[in-house]
Amino acid sequence: MTIYSGKTIQDAVKQGLAALSMTQDQAEVTIIQQPKKGFLGFGRKPAQVEIKQKSSLKPSPASPQLNSETKQPTTQPSSNEKAVDLEMVSQQLANYLSDVLKAMGFAFKLKLDIQTKHAIYIDIDTDQESRLIGRHGRTINALQNLSQIFINRLGANNVDVELDTANYRSRRSDALKQLAEKTARNAIANGKPVYLNPMPSFERKQIHNALSDNKYVVTYSTGKEPHRVIVVAPK
16 A cells, blocks of 8 residues: 655545646545644644545456446446346336335335436325435435446446435435535635535536546545545635
8 A cells, every 4th residue: 555645635535636747537535644733743643545536447358347436337238238227227227116105104206217228206195295315305305326236237337327306316416516516615725624414426426527637626435335425625
C-alpha cells in the first residue's frame, strides 16, 4: 500500500496523482488520516491518502469489469450465455414489488417501462408518496436495492432498475445539482474540502458528473458502504 502525505487532503492527493502520473478520474482515493495542526509543534499530523488506479480502467479478459462507484460486477454476456427474457424478468419484478408494497400497507398502481435492454423504469402511483419516498429517499432507495437484487438473481445482472414516484427522481436530480454547485462554492471560498452526507452510489455519480467540468474543485469518494461519502475539495 502506497500512502501519500501533505498539509491538506487535496495536497496529498495532488502529490499522489503527480507521482503516479494519473488524473483524478483515473484514481480511487482513500483517506487514511485527516491532518492535525497540533499545539506548539507537538502532535502535528499530515494528511495521508492512499491512491490506486481504478480497476475498471484495466479490465482483465478473464474477469468482469467493475463499476467505478458501486464496485459491483458488470459482466458482459458471452456468445454462449443465454439471453435474458427482459419481458418475463420485468413482470416477475412487478409481481414481487407488488407483494412487498402490499405488505407495507400501500395502495398503488405500477407503471412499468422497459426503456432499453439494460434499463427498467417503474413508476409507483400512490397517494402516500411521502411515506414511500421516506426521509432523504431512504425507503424508495431501499426498495430499489431490493428490486435490483431480485432481478440479479434472475440472471439480469446487466439490467438497472429505477423506481420512481411523483417525479421524485427528477426533483432529486435537480436538488443534487444545486447541492453540488453550492458545495463547490463553499470549498473554493474556504479553501478546505467539504464532506457531504452519505448517499447511494447512483446519487454520488450525479454529484461527480455535475462538477466534472469545474476547473476549481476535484471530487472523490471515500469510506465504505453504506457510509461512503463524496468529498469536494479545491484544486
